[in-house]
Amino acid sequence: MRKFILFSLLGLIVTSCASSGGQKQVCTIPSSVEPLSREAQFVESTSTAEYVILASGKGCNVSQAKQDAKKAAIWFVLYAGDRPLLQTSKEKRRAKGVVAEILSNPDRYIRWSSAPKSKRKEGPYVVMSYLFKVDVASIKNTLLDAGVIASTEEISEEVGLPFIAVLPESDDEFSKFAVTVIEEYLQDRDYEVYVPEDETQVSNIIKTVAALEGKTDPYYMEALQVGSDIFVKVKTNVWKVNKYGRTFLKASAKAKAYETATGKLLGASTGFSPERNVTSPEAVVQEATNDLADKITRQIRKAWIKEAKKGKPFKVVVFSNESEFRNVDKALYRLFRKLSKRPVKRLAAGKSAATYVVYVKGVPNAYELFLTLEESYSGPGKIEKVLDTGSLLIIKAGSSTEDIVIE
Numbered sequence: 372m373r374k375f376i377l378f379s380l381l382g383l384i385v386t387s388c389a390s391s392g393g394q395k396q397v398c399t400i401p402s403s404v405e406p407l408s409r410e411a412q413f414v415e416s417t418s419t420a421e422y423v424i425l426a427s428g429k430g431c432n433v434s435q436a437k438q439d440a441k442k443a444a445i446w447f448v449l450y451a452g453d454r455p456l457l458q459t460s461k462e463k464r465r466a467k468g469v470v471a472e473i474l475s476n477p478d479r480y481i482r483w484s485s486a487p488k489s490k491r492k493e494g495p496y497v498v499m500s501y502l503f504k505v506d507v508a509s510i511k512n513t514l515l516d517a518g519v520i521a522s523t524e525e526i527s528e529e530v531g532l533p534f535i536a537v538l539p540e541s542d543d544e545f546s547k548f549a550v551t552v553i554e555e556y557l558q559d560r561d562y563e564v565y566v567p568e569d570e571t572q573v574s575n576i577i578k579t580v581a582a583l584e585g586k587t588d589p590y591y592m593e594a595l596q597v598g599s600d601i602f603v604k605v606k607t608n609v610w611k612v613n614k615y616g617r618t619f620l621k622a623s624a625k626a627k628a629y630e631t632a633t634g635k636l637l638g639a640s641t642g643f644s645p646e647r648n649v650t651s652p653e654a655v656v657q658e659a660t661n662d663l664a665d666k667i668t669r670q671i672r673k674a675w676i677k678e679a680k681k682g683k684p685f686k687v688v689v690f691s692n693e694s695e696f697r698n699v700d701k702a703l704y705r706l707f708r709k710l711s712k713r714p715v716k717r718l719a720a721g722k723s724a725a726t727y728v729v730y731v732k733g734v735p736n737a738y739e740l741f742l743t744l745e746e747s748y749s750g751p752g753k754i755e756k757v758l759d760t761g762s763l764l765i766i767k768a769g770s771s772t773e774d775i776v777i778e
Contacts, residue, residue: 397495398495399495400430400431400435404442404471404474404475405446405474406439406442406443407496408427408439408440408443408498409446409451410427410500411424411426411427411444411446411447411451412425412447412452415644415658416658417661419661419664420506420507420508421504421506421507421508422504423504424444424503425488425501425502426441426443426444426447426501426503427499427501428441428498428499428501429498430496431496431497432497433490433497433499435497436497437484437499437501440500440501441477442477444503445473445480445481448507449466449470449473449510453666454666454669456514457514457519458673462519465518466517468517469514469517473510473513479509480505480506480509481503481504482504482506483504484503485501486501487501488500488502532562532563532675533562533599533601533675534562534565534600534762535557535562535563535565535601535603536564536594536597536601536602537553537554537564537565537603538550538566538590538593538594538603538604539606540590540605540606543607545607545609545652545653546605546607548607549605549624549656549659549660550566550605552657552661553603553626553660553663556664556668557668565597567593573596576757576765580595580765583688583721583724591631595631595686597760598760598761598763600631600684600761601629601637601675602628603627603629603667603671604629605624605625605626605660605663607624607625607656607659608623608625609652609655612646614646619646620647620649620655621644621646621647621655622659623641623643623659624642624660624662624663625639625640625641625642625663626638626639626667628670630678630684631762631763632728637670637674637675638671640666641663641666642663643662644656644659644662681712681713682711682712682730683730683732683734684728684730684762685734685737685740685763686728686762686763686764687727687729687740687764687765687766688726689703689724690724690757690765690768691724691769692769692770693722693723695770696722696723696725696769699750700720700725702748702749703727703744703750704727706744706747706748707727709747710729710731712730712731715727715728716728716729736759736762737759737760737761737764738759738764741759741764741766744766748768750768751769751770752768752770753768753769754766755767755768
């Protein structure tokens with residue numbers, strides 16, 4: 372009888388243990404192609420076409436966890452960080468089917484993977500972390516081919532691509548080197564780009580226009596002179612980092628993009644290089660600029676599409692005689708109001724000169740804008756073109772344009 376009671380008690384204890392947490396958790400992988408893990412972060416740009424991403428993945432074993440980590444890295448490039456390929460809600464809706472195809476074959480877009488960086492258990496799952504080199508260019512091409520995101524050609528057909536001036540903010544060799552890197556990046560994407568020559572001289576008429584607005588920035592004047600729609604100022608910095616008895620180099624590249632006609636800031640970003648044990652600073656400057664180029668180009672593209680759909684901005688500078696300027700000013704302002712899709716901005720005015728910003732749709736350059744103004748002008752005398760370059764138009768207006776002096 373005692374033995375029976377003892378065995379009964381033991382049975383109850385074992386049953387109680389099994390039912391109170393001793394059950395083994397079963398590991399199952401969902402059928403969805405999306406990653407179980409969304410744990411990923413940007414590390415560096417080895418080039419403008421490839422990113423190195425640190426990603427973690429979950430699985431029932433190491434192999435499954437690594438495959439999930441690859442998906443997490445690609446998911447990051449598509450949706451996360453400060454430069455996702457899919458930026459608008461419209462693009463994300465369009466991309467659902469294509470993203471499923473991309474994630475179902477992650478090896479197609481992974482160019483290199485490291486040895487495991489970490490391993491841990493999380494419930495029934497093994498969690499593994501790796502560095503991956505992701506072929507961002509190939510992912511982007513897949514999205515372009517599927518019509519998910521717009522190509523530069525499509526943007527050009529819809530609103531026109533901007534003419535961009537890329538200028539070094541300082542005279543050091545590394546900033547000039549960074550300008551060249553960004554120039555090549557933009558040209559590869561079909562943008563028209565201007566990079567200054569060492570001996571570029573700003574004309575007196577441009578200096579006069581800048582003085583009328585109270586602006587003395589030489590980069591603004593140079594961008595205005597070449598007729599750029601947008602100008603980008605670039606600056607770099609290189610410094611040393613001492614670690615483990617060794618000297619490493621690290622670089623940053625900063626850029627600000629402005630709309631030339633208005634001076635409006637369209638974007639600002641900074642790129643960084645990793646710390647490298649190298650002797651040549653150009654290597655880390657190249658990496659920092661690669662990191663920067665993609666960021667600032669995305670900002671420019673997004674801002675330009677938004678702004679240009681409302682009409683391309685033109686800076687129009689008008690010179691006249693003091694006796695006629697009041698009526699010239701009135702006639703042109705009324706005409707600008709009819710042409711402009713947005714409120715006309717009157718930036719500066721004197722006794723015989725004024726500067727306007729007008730936003731006009733369907734007019735690609737300043738010369739065509741002049742032809743439109745010439746045809747519709749109803750003020751005193753006539754208008755005469757002094758200079759047209761890109762988004763800048765300078766005109767004289769009055770009964771005797773020969774007597775009008777620009778100074």
